[in-house]
Amino acid sequence: MKAAFHAWNHKPYLVTEKFGAYSVDIANYRSFHQQGGPDMSHHPDYPDRRSFLKASAAGFALSGLAAAASAQDAAPLLPLEDYVPEYLDAAEWAFVMAATARLIPSDGDGPGALEARVPVFIDLQLAGDYGSADDWYMEGPHEADAEPARGWQSPLSPAQVYREAIPAFDAWCTQTYESGFADLGTAQQDEALKALDEGEVGLAPQVRDFFTILLANTKEGYFSDPIYGGNHGMQSWVYIGFPGARAAYREWPERHNIRYPLGPVSINGDRA
């Protein structure tokens, strides 16, 4: 793994957050919390969720300090724009940044793909055994144009599909809009992604599943444990109310119609 990203599985990412690189998503958090969120005030054994959320919003910087203090020896996480990809080249990285930003946009409640660092997740997945299809049967002969219900029949691995499909899709965007995808306005980007989603871009059979895996990988990066580089700060889990790796609910089966009040924990033991 390149030195530029050696800290991805350590804790101290909140250091950069505290110093401003993530002011946007902190603002999103506050706007979500100020709306109050769901009412969780009626369970006696747990703190009122509204105050919990208020505390967590106010305590965002504090938890950052605590995490930083516990891992001073690890390098801080790089801001997304300074990240050096493991697999994607510069044009591919720009595409993935732009596309995921439309698949899960930043506006509205909850983090967007960029706040969740989904592009980092995708890059690392493509650099790893998923990208190279290590677990898949990839021997020929291949019938890449078989009916979709027959399953993955492309001779290409996911990483190869990204590599072939991005320039093909960019060429379609240039032909249609006179600009590559990353340079389009958001309305045209959404229109182009819709065409890609609906199979109207004319991709070759061996890369026809590109949108399917791009969207799947985007959601994986949004919702998976932060050890894989996405779901930064467990923001997506906080947003929907999934407690992550807590995995202990013995007293909860019979607490009917009461929202579970605790925020998530990650595999590395971080809390949000």
Next chain:
Amino acid sequence: MAREERKRDVVIVGLGWTGSIAGIELAREGLDVLALERGPDQATVPDFKYPQQIDELKYGVRLKMMQKPSHQTLTVRRRDGETALPYRVLGSFFPGNGVGGAGTHWNGLTWRPQPEEMRLRSYVTENWGEDIIPEGMLLGDYPVTYDELEPYFTQFEKVAGIAGKAGNLNGEIQEGGNPFEGWRSEEYPMPPHKTTYDSAKFREACIAAGYHPFQAPAGIASTAYVNPYGMQMGPCNFCGFCERYGCYQYSKSSPQTTILDALKMMPNFEYRTESEVLRVEMAGDGNTATGVTYWDENAQEEVFQPADIVILCTYQTNNVHLMLLSGLGEVYDPSTGTGTLGKSYGYQMNGGVTMFFRDAEFNPFVGTGSNGVCIDNFSINQNDFGALGFIGGSYWRSGTFNGQPIRSMPLPSGTPSWGADWKAGIGEWYGHAMAIGSHGSNLSYASNHLDLDPTYTDRHGRPMMRLTFNWHENDLRMNQYMKSQMEPLAASMNPDIMQSAFKDIGAQYDVRPYQTTHNTGGHIMSETPQDGAVNRYCQTWKAHNVFAMGAGNFVQNTQYNPTGLVGGLAYHTVDAIRTQYLSNPRPLV
């Protein structure tokens, strides 16, 4: 030249549920037993430990506990004449890998078949006549009855530590249990689980509709428990990481939690991992096997392992593949009906209704793989096949089993799959949806079968197995009937939004979405050597010292999850080996 190892009394191929059962029962008999396992060793600690196991991406999505298609897979087509293509990426079903096999990553639902399902052909013809059996359907009777298997179901449930409430104790219907189940000689080993909110709503609606709800039979410990082998289980904490995961806290029934540690202590038992059996070796007489040849992954060489008894305990697909490669029977030909190996492949026909309640809090991450309340009011022994126009049935269940958000994110239909409205949708609906599932029968047909592929080979150069499978109208009609009955029940619960997912008439098999790992048949049991590959003791008709365990023995699949029948048949088989075969090795029928 293959390396040759010391001869053993028994060699077991595959160390999952049935391999573990055969291993401990025959080792307790004093036999020298060796198990060969294709995959790695796996134990609760360190392999399933917290928190590393609580990783949806690694296990739930990347499926790191499963058989890798790059190591072994099969080809699939929907009908004879279509070119079969490799199942390159796991989708529809997930064979397991490694010690514990699919028994490590299952959900734990442990049913017995209904007595009528064990003699389904007779039940149908006695009540409605031969004429209602559709052309091409291979409807059969098992060569063993429910009554004969009852003690073995009980034995498996005690070993596996099943939680539930009996509905029929020695013919007496019990309040709170399933009144439509076969008789039980004893109550379940553990009490039923607590009821989550969605299950409670479902139970209430079922009672109002006049149905008979009961808590799902769960291979998930509801209390502290010690099984007959002295293995200890701890009560489940509803962590919600059952299916696709190993259990981190000794609560889910598995070979690891209920058999293997006891078995590993026995000096006359040995197991070797990374040892993939390539074929069963037949003696010159053609009527017995001499042992097996396996691939030693670490030594990178073939090894001949001689043994007096060979027991095939791999997953259904792999058992059939090994038997095809070893000539343990004649390959089934659907055009002539001759041959037995590969015959009567079975699967499962499932559907369901999802309901959205804006103001309800379901905490979907609080659950178990066997969580929920069930009804059997639409099961095989409750349906009037003549009037309904199909043969089959299903059980219904509602219960949270995982709220893991990459895969478990039900949204109202019409919600976009990406963009601002998708993001708003997940915020609005996560935790506010519940579902009722219909888990139904999918019967056997001449056209659903297994043989060897003419084109694709595996990493050892062996022909892959080829699955020919498609949905049939009989089972799709059953599914549509369940839809017509389930939607009114769901509507009676007054959801804000509800939507159904039931395959319709004409549906074609799609290998991409996960459906179920309940693959059955291919080396079915039979009364005579002409009709199946094994006899009532799961002893191959071809070679009397080769036995085949697992769901490959199913004459046709049942409406239920198969593990209860798999376990019952396994104990029935090892009992026959112990009490009938060892003293006089021969064909037992």
